[in-house]
Amino acid sequence: MAKHKTPLLDQLESGPWPSFVSDVKQEAEARAKNEKGLDYQIPADCPADLLGVLELSYTDGETHWKHGGIVGVFGYGGGVIGRYCDQPEMFPGVAHFHTVRVAQPAGKFYTTKFLRDLCDLWDLRGSGLTNMHGSTGDIVLLGTQTPQLEEIFFELTHNMNNDLGGSGSNLRTPAACMGMSRCEYACYDSQELCYNLTQEYQDELHRPAFPYKFKFKFDACPNGCVAAIARSDLSFIGTWRDNIKIDQEAVAAYVGGEIAPNAGAHAGRDWGKFDIVKEVVDLCPSGCFKYEGGKVAIDNKECVRCMHCINTMPQALHIGDERGCSILCGAKAPILDGPQMGSLLVPFIEVNKDDDFQAIKDVVEGVWDWWMEEGKNRERIGETMKRLGFAALVKAVGIDFDPRQVQEPRHNPYIFWKADEVDGDWDRDINEYRKRHQR
Amino acid sequence: MPLDMEAAKAEIMKFCEQKSKSKSKFYFNDFTKLFPDAKAREVKKVLTALVQEEKMVFWSSGSTTMYGMAGAGKQAAAEGE
Numbered sequence: 001m002a003k004h005k006t007p008l009l010d011q012l013e014s015g016p017w018p019s020f021v022s023d024v025k026q027e028a029e030a031r032a033k034n035e036k037g038l039d040y041q042i043p044a045d046c047p048a049d050l051l052g053v054l055e056l057s058y059t060d061g062e063t064h065w066k067h068g069g070i071v072g073v074f075g076y077g078g079g080v081i082g083r084y085c086d087q088p089e090m091f092p093g094v095a096h097f098h099t100v101r102v103a104q105p106a107g108k109f110y111t112t113k114f115l116r117d118l119c120d121l122w123d124l125r126g127s128g129l130t131n132m133h134g135s136t137g138d139i140v141l142l143g144t145q146t147p148q149l150e151e152i153f154f155e156l157t158h159n160m161n162n163d164l165g166g167s168g169s170n171l172r173t174p175a176a177c178m179g180m181s182r183c184e185y186a187c188y189d190s191q192e193l194c195y196n197l198t199q200e201y202q203d204e205l206h207r208p209a210f211p212y213k214f215k216f217k218f219d220a221c222p223n224g225c226v227a228a229i230a231r232s233d234l235s236f237i238g239t240w241r242d243n244i245k246i247d248q249e250a251v252a253a254y255v256g257g258e259i260a261p262n263a264g265a266h267a268g269r270d271w272g273k274f275d276i277v278k279e280v281v282d283l284c285p286s287g288c289f290k291y292e293g294g295k296v297a298i299d300n301k302e303c304v305r306c307m308h309c310i311n312t313m314p315q316a317l318h319i320g321d322e323r324g325c326s327i328l329c330g331a332k333a334p335i336l337d338g339p340q341m342g343s344l345l346v347p348f349i350e351v352n353k354d355d356d357f358q359a360i361k362d363v364v365e366g367v368w369d370w371w372m373e374e375g376k377n378r379e380r381i382g383e384t385m386k387r388l389g390f391a392a393l394v395k396a397v398g399i400d401f402d403p404r405q406v407q408e409p410r411h412n413p414y415i416f417w418k419a420d421e422v423d424g425d426w427d428r429d430i431n432e433y434r435k436r437h438q439r
Numbered sequence: 440m441p442l443d444m445e446a447a448k449a450e451i452m453k454f455c456e457q458k459s460k461s462k463s464k465f466y467f468n469d470f471t472k473l474f475p476d477a478k479a480r481e482v483k484k485v486l487t488a489l490v491q492e493e494k495m496v497f498w499s500s501g502s503t504t505m506y507g508m509a510g511a512g513k514q515a516a517a518e519g520e
Contacts, residue, residue: 068500077497168504208504209483
């Protein structure tokens with residue numbers, strides 16, 4: 001028997017999709033039974049009260065959560081988000097319902113032991129409800145009370161070798177794709193870079209001093225499995241600066257039907273014979289891919305790294321050998337000015353472990369120094385960039401202007417040269433000028 | 440010139456006390472304005488030290504973080520703890 005009647009929430013279970021309402025009900029039931037005989041450290045009926053307060057919000061058409069708080073673990077300015085219910089007598093199980101953000105492993109490689117330990121910890125000291133994973137990519141543990149926070153933190157850091165993630169005006173938990181561990185397209189070791197920068201910028205992760213949130217994401221190739229270009233303030237997307245490698249024999253095998261295109265994906269239906277012109281040449285966004293006389297030719301300088309040809313014929317085409325990453329800046333979700341994708345800041349940079357990724361760290365710190373100086377409170381760097389102009393960012397970071405930073409010619413002429421950047425300054429011989437131009 | 444830690448701490452606490460009638464929470468930027476010649480990272484070190492000494496606390500909405508004097512404004516006690 002449910003603690004609260006929830007007719008409005010019940011309706012959400014009627015659709016074809018899995019429902020969070022069913023999940024919460026399942027957890028409420030499991031905690032009521034307590035088959036493991038746990039000594040729950042927060043009220044056992046926490047999930048039941050969560051359903052109750054949500055039903056009340058639907059009935060009232062307004063939220064019953066208060067905003068924010070001062071809770072956290074000692075010395076950390078992020079990782080814990082205080083949440084309090086404004087109807088604690090009616091729903092004592094969720095009087096406090098703090099969120100804990102936990103760093104996910106790079107590439108989200110878990111051991112079953114880690115997941116079990118995490119669930120055991122959260123069953124004992126939290127609501128048992130998790131969000132795997134939050135939008136930023138971290139593990140989100142939903143709902144606990146203040147006295148549990150230090151206990152959870154101790155357990156996570158001492159026994160599970162893990163750490164809290166980022167929240168608030170911090171560097172948020174960095175996220176990487178699986179990269180070289182599983183993927184032949186990886187142009188750099190995204191997990192290594194993610195881990196290195198996470199360690200390097202511990203202070204930025206845990207002690208907030210930015211105008212607003214800041215996110216790093218690492219895609220080892222332009223397929224973008226973690227969607228860094230859309231989801232992070234600074235995205236590191238693998239690329240190459242030489243040519244796509246072509247194996248013409250394998251091309252012939254694809255055309256002849258000996259190798260299944262798309263590595264055999266979409267094989268559940270007969271799509272007919274592979275047509276390289278229709279399925280690859282005509283779909284190349286910059287028209288740089290040619291198939292003539294049984295051979296593939298690519299005008300590499302026009303390639304925009306859409307990855308379509310490589311994805312379609314992975315045995316015939318391969319990423320180049322001079323590999324590194326591009327750095328894009330300023331992606332964000334709405335709130336101000338609508339959503340924004342990252343803008344190309346550094347077209348190519350080597351990802352060099354031998355010097356501890358110093359070149360990349362120089363860019364990162366240049367970007368931060370500028371934003372910390374110029375950014376308004378609660379302004380994402382993408383907004384600062386728009387407000388002050390992309391050129392201001394390029395100059396602040398100390399990198400060269402590059403035509404590839406311009407999306408299309410004459411669309412957004414953001415580069416305003418100063419006199420000292422131009423050969424011969426603005427000075428001119430007016431008499432010479434007048435010989436060529438009438439007044 | 441590097442910040443003098445103790446003088447900077449005193450200045451921050453004085454600023455917070457002066458504003459305490461109208462404000463209990465401050466953005467990080469409010470403090471960097473107090474030390475226009477110092478780098479933001481230096482100011483952050485002072486604030487971190489004040490947090491360690493439990494004179495200042497972090498307040499977070501989840502998306503934004505602010506700093507406040509310990510005990511100032513609405514406290515956890517008023518939030519049912």
